[in-house]
Amino acid sequence: MPQAVAKTRDEQEEIARKLRRDIVVSTTEAGSGHPSTSLSQVELMTILYFGGVLRYDPTNPRDPERDRFILSKGHGAPGLYAFLAEAGYFPSEELMTLRKLGSPLEGHPNMNRVPGVEASTGSLGQGLSIGVGHALSARLDGLDFRVYVMTGDGEVEQGQIWEAVMFAGNHGLDNLTLIIDHNGYQQTAAVDEVQPLDPLVPKLESFKWQAREIDGHSLDEVESALDWACGVTGAPQAIIARTVKGKGVSLLESAPHKWHGKPIPKDEEPKALEEIAAS
């Protein structure tokens, strides 16, 4: 039976530190990947997986009654893998096979190779529609599972996101929560320089969503926002999470547009790990 896992705040903080470390170490070992976007989503995922939100069962990953978490921003895969391993879907040692030939832990998530991955993503903009499909099926079957979709902020430039936003709003899919990891940067520049998106809350509200903006690195704020989302009826909910790309590693935080798809070099890794340990 899928169950939520609720750790104490101290344990959650420890998990966040541990998984930040996993993200850095696994991508540096791989020699490629997207650690900075993975780091910005850590507190959000900590509450989802270890703050009593998602109901899941690693021994039966496709249980029809499970809550669904879809990482639409597929390049955040190292972050997703770290959480799935910590949640018990596969051994943490496998994280060191990231992106290597033969490993199920591909550069972007493959739902047919990794237990716990709900959608194969990596072509941006597609996860919210998939989430809508799951949410509709819950309604059709009278099941009470919930669907959480995490997108990036640059990803919101994709038209398909707004197609799905319209559909979900018009159908009042209150079992669907969108979390936008609003770290402010896309591959080459700040989102504000490419296609400014803000304010997102009124945009989503005008499509019949309920939306709020939070500090996506505050475990307290993330917890209370996800708690709020669960209680909303008649409308899908969006949590716009202000985050920092590369959070916890000064090298990445200082120049996010230079580190989008780059791992931390081996010689910089010890300092990064020290910073994470001290956080």
Added chain:
Amino acid sequence: MTFGIKNIDFEIGPATREAFGKALEQAGADERVVVLDGDVNNSTMTMFFKDRYPDRFFNAGIAESDLVGIAAGLAGSNKIPVVSSFATFLLCNAFDQIRMSVAFPDQNVKMVGTHAGISIGEDGPSQMAVEDIALACSLPGVTVMVPADAPSAEVATKAMIEREGPTYLRCGRPKVPIIYGEGADFHIGKANTLREGDDITLIANGIMVAMALDAAETLKGEGVSVRVLDMHTVKPIDVAAIERAANETRGIVVAEEHLCYGGLGSTVAMVLAERSPTNMSFVNLGDTYATSGTPEELLQQYGLTPRAIEDAARRVLKT
């Protein structure tokens, strides 16, 4: 509409889209079937399903990318989603969603494109899917079907729903000649031999099947023994039937309502080049978009006629 047919007195039956729509309504008895349409349900004929099962029908608006993505999510929750729109909008607008959310993860999504080919007529080239088969066939694991008439479209729809895996079904707008009786013998991936012969083989699908049968009659009058295969499934292609045709007849003509690249002709040629190189000729739209006109005028203008098939056969037999 005659399709240029002069030798055979075919009964003109419903359009393949209509047969699909009726069969889909029947398939709705399975509660897992959910239909998503891009605001064209009175064209795609999913309106029959909509009227009967309104709770499991969703008009998601003119948003094909979203339609396909929603279908992928429904499939992930063990539904059998059927997505329908005009073939060109479904395949071309939502190609990346079909690739990434359906084909790559091998999701059990049924994609039905109607109004395919130039036989839609006056609406013109923006509405004509002439590259859909190439797009669908390029995707690993996707089954691709092009039924020739209403009875086979009905059986194809049923087979599509029953068979696990992503599938593309191509249907047309016009009413078409009836080739099969009720309950057509139709198996995904297995060509139907409509006529036995040992001089030449005509391989066709969709509206070109009736034309191939008509061409066969003309050629028979010239003393040519013609085999006709309805290759309703382009992928997986019936390799055995193609190889047999190559070995037992002297050449092959492939006829389809599609551009020359990446459709049935290319697929048959690829099979034969490796296994049994054979004299071939192709009847298709070549490498060009069409224009507006009546369906009959367009088929004539772009060389999709029984006469074009006969000429192609004569060319092959001369080589």
